[in-house]
Amino acid sequence: MRPARRRPVEVVVDRVACTAHGVCAVMSDGAVELDEFGYPIPSRLTLTPDEARVLVEACPARALLLGRNA
Template sequence: MSTHADRPTPTDANDHTSRRLGLVRASRLAVDRVACTGHGVCAQLLDGVTLDEWGYPLVAPETVEGPEGHAVAETAIRLCPARALYLR
């Protein structure tokens, strides 16, 4: 038997739907580690990205927020030579 605490609240359901539809602008930058070839363009454009000793990105867990943060993240995604960056 499920309890009230087990069921998603209307706010949770709306948030999930909004994220799926792209209406929520807070997201996290992620790297497809298989596709990444270590060019380092993302680290040059984004403050939350550093490179490891081989030149592959290490992404900080902070979210990308606001229109300015999304604009920079989308530019980095667009300029990635390996197409290894994405927002989730």
Template sequence: MEMTRARTLRIDRIACTGHGLCAELLPELVHLDEWGYPVLAQAAVPARLESHARRAVAACPVLALRTERPPR
């Protein structure tokens, strides 16, 4: 049986335009800096927040937020 690996949250800082939806939808993991750009409190997404992370990724208007599985 393979263990589930935690997803990681990533921000494409070049694509990000600072809309702030990610911090609004996922305040447990994302907060905004003084210019309104997202900063990750932690990159690992706890299992209890995976659905919230997916919703934040889907809501990003410039597709600058993504989740990924760590390499094996």
């Protein structure tokens, strides 16, 4: 069995796919804020692997993508 990844990973917002649901802001414990139109700021986050997975799976528009290791 491979050991769990512990290195931080990047989560990137696909600004074309994002439909401004705001779920990411609610789920990110302060890491994501929303602009006046409901789009996330910043568009690139560095999170633990577990935080990143939860956030990516929570986005109803599938607009959060796992990027490279930070």
